[in-house]
Amino acid sequence: MKFMELGFRPDTFYTVESVRSVSSDLLNDLIIQVKSTKYLLHKFPMLSKCLRLKNLVSSQSLETETSQDQQVIQLVDFPGETEAFELCAKFCYGITITLCAHNVVAVRCAAEYLGMTEEVELGETENLVQRLELFLTSCVFKSWRDSFVTLQTTKVLPLWSEDLGITNRCIEAIANGVNVSPGEDFSTQLETGLLRNQSRRRRDEILCNGGGSKVESLRWWGEDLAELGLDLYRRTMVAIKSSNRKISPRLIGNALRIYASKWLPSIEERSADSNLVLESVISLLPEEKSSVPCSFLLQLLKMANIMNVSHSSKMELAIKAGNQLDKATVSELLIPLSDKSGMLYDVDVVAIMVKQFLSHISPEIRPTRTRTEHSRSRSEENINLEEIQEIRGSLSTSSSPPLLSKVAKLVDSYLQEIARDVNLTVSKFVELAESIPDVSRICHDDLYKAIDIYLQVHEKIEKCERKRLCRILDCKKLSVEASKKAAQNELLPLRVIVQILFVEQARATIAATTNNITTNETSVLRRSFTTRREEGIEEERDETKPSGGFLQSTPSRFMALCAIPRQPKKMLCKLLSISRSLSQRI
Template structure:
């Protein structure tokens, strides 16, 4: 930190209690200057030689007040109601008048400069006066230093409006902006940068100055000064929008409590942090990629928690980039907010563009969100679950494991659901797109409707048969699962599946897997004789039982496992006739 010493005489100011300061001297003091609640017992002559304002006050015998500056006169007593910096800054000026040693630095130089201006300590009064010396110090040292300029800028806020009238705040902002905008190859001063550095075999590589080298040092500024600093830097036009975005991210992390945490924190001064969040939102550059999606989602979460008024624009930016969001960042959103973000995402998509990958990312995010939110049974109703899930039900997914997990978690937390509600929920899931692990879990899942379990078992058989018969060219016809159907009869609400048959089907499926594994080990290239026949017999028994009970699916365009087998046989017999 830069500093400047003025004067050469030893400091002879002493205190008597907290409210009295006096100069230890053989000469009796002849004037009392009252600053706030502190009395200074001083000598007239040193003060008269340096301060034009004190000259007027001391030489004037009248006790009338100067209304403009709120200064009151008494015989040997002067009361100054307001002086920039209070007693501390006046003492610096008084010591300078006595020629005593005074040390100026970034923390007190603005207060001393404002007080010297107030006391009219100009060159016209005496050459080399305090105003001149402080200006030299500011221009040659303080404003040439990166960190000192930031410290000085912070002190100007407490000294407003004096610092504004003297353009000290603007000079600090210009100094900061000029250095932040300089070519990074010319940065030779120290700065704070705590991001992880690249290491090579435990040795730090020599690195160029990063583009965002300045962002952390500005995080100590009050939001009012920070807004002005960022605006001044942007106005120079040398800093890219993504670096400005990085600066805002760093500031939010440091200044908004719990910004980077996955849970809410206790905040007492909501108005303060609400204004802070609003200001950060206002500063976000218009460029779409200027800030990360993670930053936007966290800022939206904080803004909603703090009750910010203007979050529509931020909500739109988050929704448009919902495919980039992380699950951990959106888990603190309520379901209504999440649904509105999906709506924004859908409206922002161009129907002419093929954005399957983007939609798949959103589908995965929503599946994970529903699975985690299902643990909160009080705030996620069936209707809200279905409403959000159906918004992305048509989105492409390589696997429906995420959908299954969300459904299973919800069923687990809501055991009171009836069969009709369970079936409506399970229609969101395509059993053909479950992984082997998900299938293994589903067939043992007693929370699922029996019909869904049977479908899972059936498609496991299809998958096993296809894998086993691939070498011989045999194929299994495509099956449209009844779980995706929306048109079913009321009879579907009553299930007549035989539990023993289901157990038998599971056993046959296990045998089929074993046979398949043996075949792969033996590299025979053919299915082991009889593999899958037991499963087919059990399926035939199950579906014939359903026909006898009258509980058949009457959905158009939807096939049950039994109907597929019948269609396959019919197709086969027709081909034989030809």
């Protein structure tokens, strides 16, 4: 740390009963009260350098011409403590004083208050204000450490520091000193005593060995800045981001992470000032993608939901996290919800992230079918053997972009977690599931697991809601193992089981064509499935009829009832066993 010494005389100040005096052969003729301390001084050295004291003594002399008592000059609004005044007084007496980054702000404000400028100085020597400005410009603002320490001391006298421009000049010096290469006055820029011991040792190794990568050597300033209060930190980071030097967004993001980890408490220990800190950190986040890890963004989003920060800040976090959603995990997406809906997790914000990711990664990809397209039951679709064969091949090789497939799997795993929430509505579940494009969801096994969990937790949902939930499931994309489990799942609607059996029958037909399975077994499987398929189709039509449509559909209902076996469960088991036997023979 750099310092400056002024004066050459020894210190002759002494204290008697809380009164500070100067040893001299001359009598004291000036009494000054600063805070709770009284000073017995002399007019000549003090008034020759302090314009304010000169004016106060002149006005006091006019008021006390008839009085023989010496009055005390009260410096009521003196900035800072008595130490700063005493340093100014010693300068007037020519006593040696030492100035450094720790006390230069207080002395500079005191000198400005006392009027120690060139206007009152007699002779060619500079007064204290000019000497302090020279020290600040030539020494303090040339060093990162001195600038940083000086900036911290401005919080004691914020208004005076602002008026004198000390705060802004410190911030500007710090911003200019951030992006310094190891060979560019690196030792001066790195000398700071505010780092943790581990960081200090690592920095010393870099300095002694002359090694270390540039990225490692430039991370130290984020730890230093974390010591600042919120207002100074925000202003400094804004200056760093807007400086002419090209600062890496990753370094800025790393500095924000360090500051947040220090000043943002845990969710259980949040304080009243946490909202301000969180809002400031969010506003300072770089715009560049991947400048801040997705995990950090989601952590901020969790705190934002708990602390009820502004909606715009939440949306900013959701959009930034959505741009790199492929790097998130399921546990990180479980964002608590603090509203009165009763739901455990914020599903809406995850849907926003998915939408942002899709628009960012591949805008041309079409989303999953809409509700209108889902109105027709998938059990009524005409699925030919070629389509089944094509889908079977897609399970192993997919043309979907890897990032899309990764996010689709992430969303399906997320659906499995939130499906356990008893207050989660079918609409929320379906909307999130439908936000994933069909092309990116290669296999529907994870989606089936999520639906199964939801049906187990929500046993009392209406039949129409149950069917609406299962419409998002594409049975053609279920694996053989998942199809076997789904075909025996009593929670699934009848039409879904019919569709699963049809897919299995189609797969068996493909295998029969390839492996010459007997025509008799294949025809038995087809006849059994056709009966069950007609039952499912007729049931679907009856449910879509108006309330008065029973009489109109009597012939078709009668035919369907004639075709339905008396024991449908046994028929399904028999059909499934036939399908399994065919698969085993294959």
